[in-house]
Amino acid sequence: MTTTNTNTQVGSGYLESLQKQKSKTDSSTGQAGSALGKDAFLQLLVTQMKNQNPLDPQDNGEFVAQLAQFSSLEGIQSLKESVDGILTGIGSSQALQATSLVGRSVIVASDKAVVDTSKSFNGQVVVPSNITEGKVTIKDKDGNVVKAIDLGARKAGTADFIWDGKNDKGEVVEPGTYTFSAETKVDGKAKTLATLLPAKVNSVSFQNGSEMMLDLAGIGKVGISKVTTIGI
Numbered sequence: 001m002t003t004t005n006t007n008t009q010v011g012s013g014y015l016e017s018l019q020k021q022k023s024k025t026d027s028s029t030g031q032a033g034s035a036l037g038k039d040a041f042l043q044l045l046v047t048q049m050k051n052q053n054p055l056d057p058q059d060n061g062e063f064v065a066q067l068a069q070f071s072s073l074e075g076i077q078s079l080k081e082s083v084d085g086i087l088t089g090i091g092s093s094q095a096l097q098a099t100s101l102v103g104r105s106v107i108v109a110s111d112k113a114v115v116d117t118s119k120s121f122n123g124q125v126v127v128p129s130n131i132t133e134g135k136v137t138i139k140d141k142d143g144n145v146v147k148a149i150d151l152g153a154r155k156a157g158t159a160d161f162i163w164d165g166k167n168d169k170g171e172v173v174e175p176g177t178y179t180f181s182a183e184t185k186v187d188g189k190a191k192t193l194a195t196l197l198p199a200k201v202n203s204v205s206f207q208n209g210s211e212m213m214l215d216l217a218g219i220g221k222v223g224i225s226k227v228t229t230i231g232i
Helices: 007-029 031-050 061-099
Strands: 105-109 112-115 121-127 134-139 145-150 157-163 176-186 189-193 195-205 213-216 220-223 227-230
Touching (some): 105 213, 112 121, 112 195, 121 134, 121 176, 121 189, 134 157, 145 157, 176 195
Antiparallel strands (some): 105 195, 105 227, 112 176, 121 157, 134 145, 134 176, 176 189, 195 213, 213 220
């Protein structure tokens, strides 16, 4: 007696029709495609069993592999949704933290700062290696030298300096934005040193996948990576 095995043909044909239907549903509804995938397991299993030839049962290896593909795809989709949820939560947390920075003072790598000359101004200089001498030069908005502060010998690290708001004549200057530059000498040659200065955060902005930006008084927008210290 000759038998014809229709299991693979029916199973594969039905699978293809389900996949086409799932693709159409995904493109129009998104979530409905996931639900269809779950129902497809049972529908495809019943169809496979109905078309099974009892005299010549088909090896279900391919059928099981196809079902495994359905399961894997659904698992990947579920994982993606979970990751998206986590990223959304992280984004919300960052936004909340960002708003808490507004109005606070930060120390940032910059050469400009808004100075209230009625009180002492504290800044820092980055010293990459031990130095025997150094100075900080302060200029007003017109580029005129207002004050030169001697650093003396400093060890590698950050060197603090204080400006009392007065010029070299001992007169208190007008409050406003000032430029700070620091330098030392290495083998008789001048070498520029970076300055770390305080600034007030006016606002914060950020986009997904990019660095958070701070709008600092007297400086403008700088990346959060340039901030070394967050004050009160």
